[in-house]
Amino acid sequence: MAAFDYKALDAKGRQQKGVMEGDSARQVRQQLRDKGLTPLEVEPAAEKQNRAGAFRRQGGRMSAAALALITRQLSTLIQSGIPIEESLGAVSAQTESDKVRSIMLAVRSRVLEGYSLADSLSEFPNAFPELYRSTVAAGEHAGHLDLVLNRLADYTEQRQASRQKIQLAAIYPIILTFVCIGIVGFLLGYVVPDIIKVFINNGQKLPMLTEVMLTLSDWVVNYGLFVVILLVAGGFGFKYMMTKPAFRLQVHRQMLYLPFLKKMVRGTNTARFASTLSILNSSGVPLVEALRISAEVLSNQYLKQKVADASQKVREGASLYKSLEQTGYFPPMMIHMIASGEASGELGEMLERTARNQETDLQGQIATLVGLFEPFMLLFMGAVVLIIVMAIMLPILSMSNIVG
Numbered sequence: 380m381a382a383f384d385y386k387a388l389d390a391k392g393r394q395q396k397g398v399m400e401g402d403s404a405r406q407v408r409q410q411l412r413d414k415g416l417t418p419l420e421v422e423p424a425a426e427k428q429n430r431a432g433a434f435r436r437q438g439g440r441m442s443a444a445a446l447a448l449i450t451r452q453l454s455t456l457i458q459s460g461i462p463i464e465e466s467l468g469a470v471s472a473q474t475e476s477d478k479v480r481s482i483m484l485a486v487r488s489r490v491l492e493g494y495s496l497a498d499s500l501s502e503f504p505n506a507f508p509e510l511y512r513s514t515v516a517a518g519e520h521a522g523h524l525d526l527v528l529n530r531l532a533d534y535t536e537q538r539q540a541s542r543q544k545i546q547l548a549a550i551y552p553i554i555l556t557f558v559c560i561g562i563v564g565f566l567l568g569y570v571v572p573d574i575i576k577v578f579i580n581n582g583q584k585l586p587m588l589t590e591v592m593l594t595l596s597d598w599v600v601n602y603g604l605f606v607v608i609l610l611v612a613g614g615f616g617f618k619y620m621m622t623k624p625a626f627r628l629q630v631h632r633q634m635l636y637l638p639f640l641k642k643m644v645r646g647t648n649t650a651r652f653a654s655t656l657s658i659l660n661s662s663g664v665p666l667v668e669a670l671r672i673s674a675e676v677l678s679n680q681y682l683k684q685k686v687a688d689a690s691q692k693v694r695e696g697a698s699l700y701k702s703l704e705q706t707g708y709f710p711p712m713m714i715h716m717i718a719s720g721e722a723s724g725e726l727g728e729m730l731e732r733t734a735r736n737q738e739t740d741l742q743g744q745i746a747t748l749v750g751l752f753e754p755f756m757l758l759f760m761g762a763v764v765l766i767i768v769m770a771i772m773l774p775i776l777s778m779s780n781i782v783g
Contacts, residue, residue, distance in 0.1 A: 383407045383423055384481060387416035394419070398471075398481045441506040443542060445479050447535035454528035463524075464490050482506050495519055510655055510672050511535075517663040527662045534658045541650075541738060548745050552752045559760045566767050567592075567599040578774045585774055592770035624680075632681040635708060639748075646744050648677050649709055650737035652686065657730040666726075667694045682708055699726070713737060 383404060387395050395416060401407035408418040449470050456466035464487055471483035482503055489499035497516035500507040511531065518527025575593050578585060585593065620626045634644045655676045659669035670690035677683040689702035700718035703709045713733050720729025 383421050385411060385418060386420040387411050387418045389416055397477060398484055441479060441482065443535070443539045445476065446506070447532070447539045449474065449479065449483065450528065450535050451532040454525065454532040457528060458525040463496055496524070508676070510659065510676060513664055513668070513672055514659060514662045521663050530658055530662060534654065537738070538654070541741070544742065545745060548749045552749060552756070555753070555756050559756060562760070563763050564599060564603060566764070567596045568603060571596045571767060571771065572600065574771050575774070586777065588766070589770045589773055592767065628680050628684070631679045634679065635681060643744060643748065644679060645708055646737070646741045648679050648682050649713060650734070650741045651676055651678070653713065653730065653734040653737045657734040660730055661727045666699065
């Protein structure tokens with residue numbers, strides 16, 4: 380049976396969309412009629428998804444949360460002894476997303492045609508990354524697909540949890556920053572000028588701090604909007620330049636050396652690298668191939684280039700720890716643990732420990748940065764508001780002294 384995407388009208392004339400399995404388009408149309416629907420369009424899911432390559436480039440993506448969920452469901456079903464095609468059908472029926480259901484039914488159709496699960500997943504490279512497909516292929520080859528899927532489920536869930544922690548940790552500082560900028564801008568642009576204007580109209584001589592604040596306020600009123608537009612334009616310009624490989628490579632290289640930022644960038648990338656290499660190695664993927672795939676998951680292009688160079692050295696016969704050590708960007712603890720694993724013949728176990736240590740260190744770095752950022756922003760905001768209040772109060776105190 381194949382998967383078909385359909386559009387149909389219900390009894391009230393409303394359009395319905397979905398995915399349905401059938402031996403042919405004609406059979407699917409009949410099933411729709413049996414349900415009281417009038418079919419408008421029925422076509423094979425794979426045909427629709429591959430049309431002009433649009434599905435793979437855009438619509439074929441799957442969120443990390445969805446991938447983690449279907450991997451866990453698939454792992455549980457296959458470990459229970461249910462055949463792959465039935466497991467895929469059950470997972471597709473369980474999901475509430477039409478896009479995910481369409482992908483899973485299309486994969487099931489390929490499996491029913493005689494293709495391996497890894498080959499079927501390769502039809503949707505944006506939904507199932509190379510790491511995922513290579514791990515499944517290794518599991519099928521070794522005859523331990525259930526165990527490999529269980530590791531993949533743990534890995535995808537851990538990655539999703541780490542991503543959520545990072546996103547949640549970043550939300551508060553971002554909101555706090557924008558609120559601080561908004562409050563300061565409002566005070567300088569609207570509150571300060573109106574209050575100080577009263578003293579100017581009375582012919583009172585303003586203190587130095589008040590004059591400086593008035594000058595700054597005038598600048599915000601006259602040029603604030605222009606600065607905002609300039610910053611937005613600069614942001615879009617930077618985003619455009621980041622699409623250029625040479626420029627992006629230079630930016631990513633500098634990020635590895637900038638104070639405060641370098642520790643976070645290195646920590647994020649090395650943790651991702653260690654986790655990926657661990658799951659691939661434990662699933663039976665050859666080390667050189669595992670290194671190549673692990674390099675692809677790095678977000679920093681310069682570090683990715685360095686890992687690719689290390690992979691080439693391993694291919695030529697060098698040890699893994701020496702090759703990574705020569706890059707100069709991996710933590711000493713990680714290098715020592717890998718060296719110990721290679722020497723003892725327990726590289727897989729050491730990679731797993733390294734991955735856990737790197738993830739723990741990364742979470743600690745994020746917690747520290749967020750913990751430092753919050754009081755810093757509050758102190759900064761308090762200092763700015765204090766200066767503004769002093770600039771307003773000094774003329775009032777001067778006036779009181781004159782009256783007294």
